[in-house]
Amino acid sequence: MHQLEGPLATVRHIRLRDLPPAALLRADASDPQIAEAVAAVEQASGIVIATPIYKAAYSGLLKVFLDLLPQFALAGKIVLPCATGGSLAHVLALDYGLRPVLQSMGARHIVQSQFVLEPHLKIEGDSLSVDDVTGATLLEAIYHFRCALGHAPPHDQLGHPRPERADGTASG
Numbered sequence: 001m002h003q004l005e006g007p008l009a010t011v012r013h014i015r016l017r018d019l020p021p022a023a024l025l026r027a028d029a030s031d032p033q034i035a036e037a038v039a040a041v042e043q044a045s046g047i048v049i050a051t052p053i054y055k056a057a058y059s060g061l062l063k064v065f066l067d068l069l070p071q072f073a074l075a076g077k078i079v080l081p082c083a084t085g086g087s088l089a090h091v092l093a094l095d096y097g098l099r100p101v102l103q104s105m106g107a108r109h110i111v112q113s114q115f116v117l118e119p120h121l122k123i124e125g126d127s128l129s130v131d132d133v134t135g136a137t138l139l140e141a142i143y144h145f146r147c148a149l150g151h152a153p154p155h156d157q158l159g160h161p162r163p164e165r166a167d168g169t170a171s172g
């Protein structure tokens with residue numbers, strides 16, 4: 001999360017699994033915790049969405065939350081979709097399943113989605129880290145996200161920005 005922080009960014013983490021489940025399932029936007037999460041989405045210029053892949057799709061928990069947001073809750077916003085999964089067979093689940101939902105909610109720009117395989121993740125208690133190669137790829141995605149938000153200048157104004165990898169070589 002600290003990779004997203006900078007002089008122009010205030011970062012907020014909403015853990016959907018910590019929201020009250022009954023209010024979530026009833027789409028009760030008057031519940032104070034749900035209302036607070038909805039307001040945080042409303043105030044954000046950019047949103048990183050992270051979900052596990054379950055049964056070849058993004059999680060039901062995420063869908064329940066997206067369903068209770070106003071129809072155009074993502075209007076004008078930049079979105080970076082990320083997923084963890086056990087199989088590369090479902091690497092396109094974000095693009096085929098989630099992207100149309102985000103588009104229908106008015107997202108202005110959706111940064112190339114990121115799929116992280118479970119063996120590349122290290123979970124220790126509440127902390128999650130990734131291996132170096134995955135880390136470099138995620139840093140690039142964050143760079144594109146920040147460019148789209150206007151928080152970082154694109155390296156190449158004519159094409160897709162190609163930032164340097166952590167090891168100094170050009171990407172792409």
Ligand SMILES: Cc1cc2nc3c(=O)[nH]c(=O)nc-3n(C[C@H](O)[C@H](O)[C@H](O)COP(=O)(O)O)c2cc1C
Binds near residue numbers: 053056
């Ligand atoms: C019920 C269940 C279904 C899953 N289905 C898929 C799947 O269809 N494709 C896939 O790539 N990974 C699948 N996985 C693996 C998860 O995406 C992966 O383990 C994920 O990182 C777990 O996140 P979590 O610890 O938040 O549950 C599944 C895991 C579970 C528990």
